[in-house]
Amino acid sequence: MKKISIVIPAYNEGGNVALVHEKIKEVFSGLKNYDFEIIFVNDGSRDDTQQKLEDLSKQFEEVKFIEFSRNFGHQPAVKAGMDNAHGNAVISMDGDLQHPPELIPQMIKKWEEGYDVVFTIRTYPKQISWFKRKTSDFFYKILSSLSDVNLTKGGGSDFRLMDANVVQVMRDFKEDDLFLRGLTSWMGFKQTGIDFVAAERMAGQSSYNIRKMLTFAFTGITAFSVKPLYIAAYLGFLFSGLSVLGYVGYVIYAFAVHTEISGWASLIMTIVFFGGLQLIIMGIIGIYLGKIFKQVKERPNYIIKNKNF
Numbered sequence: 001m002k003k004i005s006i007v008i009p010a011y012n013e014g015g016n017v018a019l020v021h022e023k024i025k026e027v028f029s030g031l032k033n034y035d036f037e038i039i040f041v042n043d044g045s046r047d048d049t050q051q052k053l054e055d056l057s058k059q060f061e062e063v064k065f066i067e068f069s070r071n072f073g074h075q076p077a078v079k080a081g082m083d084n085a086h087g088n089a090v091i092s093m094d095g096d097l098q099h100p101p102e103l104i105p106q107m108i109k110k111w112e113e114g115y116d117v118v119f120t121i122r123t124y125p126k127q128i129s130w131f132k133r134k135t136s137d138f139f140y141k142i143l144s145s146l147s148d149v150n151l152t153k154g155g156g157s158d159f160r161l162m163d164a165n166v167v168q169v170m171r172d173f174k175e176d177d178l179f180l181r182g183l184t185s186w187m188g189f190k191q192t193g194i195d196f197v198a199a200e201r202m203a204g205q206s207s208y209n210i211r212k213m214l215t216f217a218f219t220g221i222t223a224f225s226v227k228p229l230y231i232a233a234y235l236g237f238l239f240s241g242l243s244v245l246g247y248v249g250y251v252i253y254a255f256a257v258h259t260e261i262s263g264w265a266s267l268i269m270t271i272v273f274f275g276g277l278q279l280i281i282m283g284i285i286g287i288y289l290g291k292i293f294k295q296v297k298e299r300p301n302y303i304i305k306n307k308n309f
């Protein structure tokens with residue numbers, strides 16, 4: 001019998017874990033030929049998630065948990081689950097039922113047809129705010145154009161099935177800044193996608209705010225490409241070229257009209273503009289430098305405090 005491992009990162013999901021387990025169990029009761037395990041990764045929750053997980057794992061042998069020593073973030077949590085999964089395929093999904101478990105049979109079917117990775121493409125329900133929808137679309141547009149991985153629009157959900165072989169390859173990655181959806185896309189193999197409508201969060205609150213989303217965006221872009229550095233260089237060339245042209249123009253003007261151009265305001269604006277531009281570019285270089293700094297230390301992506309398997 002083939003085994004499917006379900007990996008679920010959980011940060012303050014005390015109100016959801018039991019229900020998530022129930023739903024998944026229900027789905028697998030219709031999939032007689034498959035064994036399954038659910039690996040919850042408690043990412044340093046501050047609520048009763050850990051207690052709930054321990055109770056649940058005592059009742060049901062398919063429930064396993066990994067407890068982190070502190071909050072390491074969503075991506076490391078998913079990675080930890082994958083690193084410890086034993087299934088022939090691993091499915092990662094959120095712990096708030098925004099990723100419908102009803103899709104699992106379809107994903108498994110695609111896998112059986114020979115696909116190594118079955119990703120999901122999120123389409124939005126009406127309730128999701130215009131802002132989140134737009135920022136998310138914008139993010140993927142920018143990301144795809146800036147980076148060297150091709151990310152389908154809305155492909156940014158971490159609801160995904162991966163064959164054990166693919167998971168095995170990913171285990172050896174020593175990347176500090178994890179961006180799993182990009183990594184999966186980058187890895188190749190035989191991939192296919194399924195559309196789904198993201199449901200509303202069951203209980204609790206989304207822990208992604210604007211600041212986190214921005215950080216995530218920067219991580220995504222800078223983890224996959226050095227194009228921003230090239231853009232910085234191109235901008236440098238562009239403005240140097242323009243300034244030479246401008247200079248020639250002013251000299252000709254000054255000789256022709258016999259007056260020099262005055263303009264304190266334009267001068268100041270130019271200085272401020274280029275001051276800003278230089279800071280942005282230094283910032284971009286700084287981000288890459290910071291990544292190198294973090295990477296060379298080779299700290300682990302996460303620290304496991306406790307697990308029950």
Ligand code: UDP
Pocket residue numbers: 008009010011012013043071072073074077093094095096098201205206207208
């Ligand atoms: N999550 C996590 N660590 C974090 C933040 C979130 O493990 O620091 C988990 C969370 O429990 C959920 C998933 O990642 O299972 C997605 O988080 P959330 O629902 O807050 O994000 P959203 O769906 O709003 O993008």
Ligand code: MG
Pocket residue numbers: 094096098201206
């Ligand atoms: Mg959510």
